Amino acid sequence: MAERLDAIFAFALELEKLKGVLRRNKPVGLDRRENTAEHSWQIAMLAMTLAPEAVRPVNVDRVLKMLLVHDIPEIDAGDVMVYDAAQRQAAEALELAGAERIFGLLPDDAGKALFALWHDFSHGNDDDARFARAIDRVMPMLQNLNNGGQSWREHGIRVSQVVAMNQPKVEPVLPGVWARLRAGLDDAIARGDLQP
Structure with a gap:
């Protein structure tokens, strides 16, 4: 029992590092980058409220569970700009190795269960995973639409990139949400927050 608890505690303490992984987006109204732990909590809340949609x-x-584990490998791999295809591809192997290492800190049954959730999210092959992946794309869009396009402007992102990255994940799962976000993109262009 003590050995099992020690392993769980070691995993929990390893998760402290997720609070230090900074993302590209700034929380709305704040002048600092959000960390990945904040992101995971926020999208979990968003998923609960958008599930009926x-x-x-x-x-x-x-x-x-998927949303809470999906970014844990960023402890080892770091956060990658979603619009940088080369960087995303390079990070895949690092994320897999990170998932194996970090979930491997847990007792075998718990580690395998969390790894399976991470794997399912990463591959998006079922309704739950597709919904989780859609939610993961909705929140950064909401942040950018409500903070002057902060990360879009900083990285020179164009509307075509935003649509290409997000529409295929969001619209099939949450068409009403996508329609609302798409209208927001037009408003962002009109305000100068997003390049046409």
Whole structure:
């Protein structure tokens, strides 16, 4: 029992490092980068509230678990700009190795269960994972739409990139949400927050 608890505690303390992984977005109204732990909490809350809007029913408990574990490998791999395809591809191997290492800190049964959730999210092959992946794309868009396009402007992102990255993940799962976000993109262009 003590050995099992020690392993769980070691995992929990390893997760402290996620608070130091900084993302590209700044929280709305704040002049600092958000950390990945904040992002994971916020999208879990968003998933609970948007679940009724999904085209297909989802298992919210499983979705929440996916959202809470999906970025844990960033402890080792760091955060990658979603619009940088080369960087994203290079990070895949680092994320897999990070997932194996970090979830491997846990007792075997718990580590395998969390790794399976991470794997399912990463591959997006079922309704729960597709919904979770859509939610993961909605929140950064909401942040940019409500903070003057901060990370879009900083990285020279164009509307075509935003649509290409987000529409395929969001619209099939949450069409009403996508329609609202898409209208927001037009407003962002009009304000000068996003390049046409």
